[in-house]
Amino acid sequence: MGHYTTDFGSIHSYKKGGVTAIDDDAKRYVFSNMFEAAAKSKPYERVAVAKNFEYVIESVKAEGESPWYSCAHDEFIISMDGKVRVDYVKLADPDAAVDPESEGAVKLSGQPVGKPMGYVLLGRGHMAMLPVGSAYRFTAPETCTLLIQSIDGPVTVHRWAEICQS
Amino acid sequence: MAMSESALAGSEQISNPRNLPITAGFAVNPADNVTGYKSFQAGSFKFKRDEYFVYVTSPTASHTMPADAFLRALMRDVAWGFFYGTVNFDQVFGTTNFYGEVDMFMGAMNEAYTEAHRDFVERFKADQLMEIFKQMISDWTNEGYDPFAAPMETGVPWGIKNGDNDGAVGRQRVTARRMVGLPGDTPVRSDANGYTVNRMFLDVPQDKPEVHAEPGFEHEVSAFNLFGYLSRSDVTWNPSVCSVVKDSLFCPTSEEYILPVEHGNDRCEWFIQLTDEITWNVKDGLTGRPRAVINMKAGDCCCMPADIRHQGFSAKRSMLLVWENGSPKIPELIRNGQAPSVAVQF
Numbered sequence: 001m002g003h004y005t006t007d008f009g010s011i012h013s014y015k016k017g018g019v020t021a022i023d024d025d026a027k028r029y030v031f032s033n034m035f036e037a038a039a040k041s042k043p044y045e046r047v048a049v050a051k052n053f054e055y056v057i058e059s060v061k062a063e064g065e066s067p068w069y070s071c072a073h074d075e076f077i078i079s080m081d082g083k084v085r086v087d088y089v090k091l092a093d094p095d096a097a098v099d100p101e102s103e104g105a106v107k108l109s110g111q112p113v114g115k116p117m118g119y120v121l122l123g124r125g126h127m128a129m130l131p132v133g134s135a136y137r138f139t140a141p142e143t144c145t146l147l148i149q150s151i152d153g154p155v156t157v158h159r160w161a162e163i164c165q166s
Numbered sequence: 167m168a169m170s171e172s173a174l175a176g177s178e179q180i181s182n183p184r185n186l187p188i189t190a191g192f193a194v195n196p197a198d199n200v201t202g203y204k205s206f207q208a209g210s211f212k213f214k215r216d217e218y219f220v221y222v223t224s225p226t227a228s229h230t231m232p233a234d235a236f237l238r239a240l241m242r243d244v245a246w247g248f249f250y251g252t253v254n255f256d257q258v259f260g261t262t263n264f265y266g267e268v269d270m271f272m273g274a275m276n277e278a279y280t281e282a283h284r285d286f287v288e289r290f291k292a293d294q295l296m297e298i299f300k301q302m303i304s305d306w307t308n309e310g311y312d313p314f315a316a317p318m319e320t321g322v323p324w325g326i327k328n329g330d331n332d333g334a335v336g337r338q339r340v341t342a343r344r345m346v347g348l349p350g351d352t353p354v355r356s357d358a359n360g361y362t363v364n365r366m367f368l369d370v371p372q373d374k375p376e377v378h379a380e381p382g383f384e385h386e387v388s389a390f391n392l393f394g395y396l397s398r399s400d401v402t403w404n405p406s407v408c409s410v411v412k413d414s415l416f417c418p419t420s421e422e423y424i425l426p427v428e429h430g431n432d433r434c435e436w437f438i439q440l441t442d443e444i445t446w447n448v449k450d451g452l453t454g455r456p457r458a459v460i461n462m463k464a465g466d467c468c469c470m471p472a473d474i475r476h477q478g479f480s481a482k483r484s485m486l487l488v489w490e491n492g493s494p495k496i497p498e499l500i501r502n503g504q505a506p507s508v509a510v511q512f
Contacts, residue, residue, distance in 0.1 A: 004366040004482055007442050008393075009464030017443070017461035019468070024448070024457040028471050030510045034438070035465040049467040050436045051510050052491040055414035057438065057467070076345060076409040076416065078392055080440075080465070088387055117383040121376035125393025125440075127409065128375065129345050131386040145465075147438070149411050160512035 008124065010081035011035045011061065011145045019165055032163040034059040034080065038145040040162075044138070046105070046148060047157045054103060056156055058148040062140035068108040069137070070098045075105060075130040075150045079122040082144020086128055088117035089135045097135065104153010108135055180266045181501040186289035188267065192298050202327025204305045208298050209288040211270060215306050217325050222259050224272040224286040227279070229258050234313075234323045237306060238426030241313035244299050245339055245404060248292060250490070252430030254475055257454050260427075261295075265497050268292045275430065275475075277453035303335045314401035316422040316483070319365075340406035347390035352408075354390050355398035364420065366483035367397035393440070396420050396485045403478075405488040413493040422483040430475035432500050434509040435490060439466045442484030448476050469509040472500075 009015070014035040019026040030050075037047045043063040050057035062084050070091060077086065091097050091114040098106045112135035120128050130136050130148075138146065150156070189209035197204050198216075205214040212223045220236035222229045239255040246253070248263035257276055262269040271287040273279025307313060309329030310321030314337065342352040355361035363370065372394045379387035392408065396418055399406075403425050405417035421444060429435075430451045437444075439462040446460040451473045460476075462468055470476050478486075499505040 004368065006367060006369050006482075007464050009441070014465045015463045017439075017463045017466050020459045020461070022456045022458055023450075024474075026458070027512065028469075028508045029458065029460060030467075030469040030508070030512075031460070032467050033463075033465045034467055050438065050469065050489060052414070052434055052436060052469075052489065053493065055411065055491060057436070057489060059467075074344065074411055076411065086389075088383070090383065116380055118377075118379040118387040120378065120387060120389040122389060123373060123375065124371065125391055126375040126389055127345070127392040128389035129348070129386065129409070134386065149409055149414060149416055151411065151414070160510050164510075164512060166512075 008081065009035055011039050011143060027164065027166050029165070030160065031165040034147060035145055037163045041157075045157050046155050047159060047163065048152070049163065051152065054151050056150055056152045058150060058156060060146040060148060061143060062138050062146050063143045064140065066138040068112050068135045069105045069155065070094065070108055070112070070135045071105045071130065071150070071153075072098045072100050072102050072132060073151065074132050075148055076127060077122075077130055078127045078147040079124060080145040080147055081124055082140060082142055084122050084144060084146060085119055085139040086122065086130070087119045087137045087139070088131075089114045090117050091133060091135055094133045102153070103151040105150055105155050106153065107155050179498065179501065181264050181497065182267070182289070184269065184287060184289070186269065186287060189288040189290055190294070192294060194298070194301055197327065200326070204301075206298055206302050208270065208290060208295055210286070211272070211288065213302060220306075222272065226286040227272050227284045229272060231256060231259070233306070234317070235426065237303065237311075237313040237323055240299060240303050241335060242403065242427055244296065244303055244335075245314075245337070247296070249429065250435070251432030252451065252475065254428035254430055257428070262430075263292070266292055268295050270295065275452060275454060277455065304330060304332055307331050307335050314404055316402050337401070339404070342407050342409060345388065345409045346395060348388050349385050355395050361398035361400060363397050364399070364483055366422070367420075370394060370397040372397075392418065393485065396440070402483075413491055415490045415492050417488040417490055419486055419488060420483055421478060421480040421486050423480065425478040428475040428477045431470055431472050433472050433491065433496050433505055434507070435470045435488070436509070437462065437468050437470065438487035438489060439464055440485035440487050442480070442482050444478045444480045444484055444486060446476050446478045448474050451475050471509075472505060472507040
């Protein structure tokens with residue numbers, strides 16, 4: 001009595017709901033599951049699971065070490081179901097790495113040049129900032145799911161027909 | 167949902183699809199000798215409550231709502247600054263926000279009322295109507311009752327006038343400027359600042375992320391326990407801004423029982439189920455006819471189209487990420503018919 005269990009879901013164990021259309025087309029609801037999208041992706045593919053004009057939310061399978069990324073605006077990450085380390089470098093010349101007028105994350109080639117800013121170790125449900133002007137890299141010892149608040153950009157992957165209920 | 171202030175502010179051009187004039191004429195009438203509650207008037211609308219019910223009358227109809235349902239809906243309309251689009255208190259009465267001006271309606275979003283020509287709409291300056299609504303929620307909320315709280319976690323709204331709960335109904339919504347927990351931004355919640363873990367989230371880990379910032383980067387290398395933060399929310403169905411990417415607003419919230427309004431979007435609105443489960447009843451935005459039922463479990467992502475209204479049901483307290491686009495360009499796109507009803511075509 002009075003004992004409640006919170007259902008978090010994970011890339012390894014999730015249940016999926018759905019749309020029951022009465023007088024509508026289920027596709028209009030763009031219904032997907034972030035864990036399923038991540039499970040079916042390659043490591044660090046940034047698959048859009050939500051889009052509102054230029055803005056996106058990306059679901060990412062974190063596994064091992066990611067490339068370095070940077071962005072001309074802030075982004076934010078939530079670790080949904082596991083442990084991930086985020087390393088940061090303050091770019092010596094951020095405009096050279098990323099067009100300051102651009103939107104969305106950019107994958108950097110090689111090691112970023114700049115001053116180490118530190119790192120964070122995230123567990124389930126932890127949120128961190130990916131600040132403008134920095135480069136960042138994820139490292140996950142075990143496979144888990146990241147949710148990233150960003151803007152549609154060159155690394156955003158769109159595969160709506162594959163991930164959404166139709 | 168960083169709409170509390172912005173939604174009240176007028177845009178340069180204010181949409182007025184019904185071509186209605188601005189209505190004035192507001193009144194706060196003395197307390198009733200029997201119930202102790204004041205009655206209110208806004209234009210042709212009159213509002214009265216007694217021990218159990220709220221009565222709304224317009225020139226074309228009179229409408230009765232249970233006091234608890236009315237107060238929970240009124241609380242959200244006030245806290246959200248009339249929100250985005252339409253706030254249906256129920257299937258008959260509500261408000262539509264035009265960002266600086268507001269239509270208040272009886273039956274205008276109900277097919278039966280409109281076909282019977284029983285619908286009625288008046289238009290108000292948003293700040294003037296808000297002032298009356300604030301006085302109403304203050305006077306009609308008794309001591310010990312919190313319309314933001316889940317029904318099992320607060321007192322009862324019934325009975326004659328018995329004190330007030332202005333501390334609860336006057337809460338300021340949390341709106342982080344960049345991210346919760348950053349120096350100078352919205353603080354994290356803890357026992358020490360009065361936010362205890364909710365009884366249904368006692369199993370949510372309260373561990374903190376390890377933050378190793380090099381000197382000088384403490385304001386940028388930052389993280390917090392979002393799930394822990396949400397487990398300590400003292401309100402339900404009241405999204406608060408936790409992180410901001412330009413106009414992209416992450417507004418997570420904890421949900422229990424029923425969304426107190428049927429929210430009729432004027433733009434696409436995304437829901438990301440972070441934990442547990444919510445069922446949404448979806449109806450047509452204009453007529454109220456059922457369109458769909460959506461069941462969301464942890465990890466599910468779903469967009470509410472811009473032409474529907476929705477109401478959620480959460481049996482166990484759950485965490486929902488409400489994702490809003492607060493771009494000031496959107497009201498103009500809506501006015502010009504350029505805002506899409508569906509977020510993604512595939």
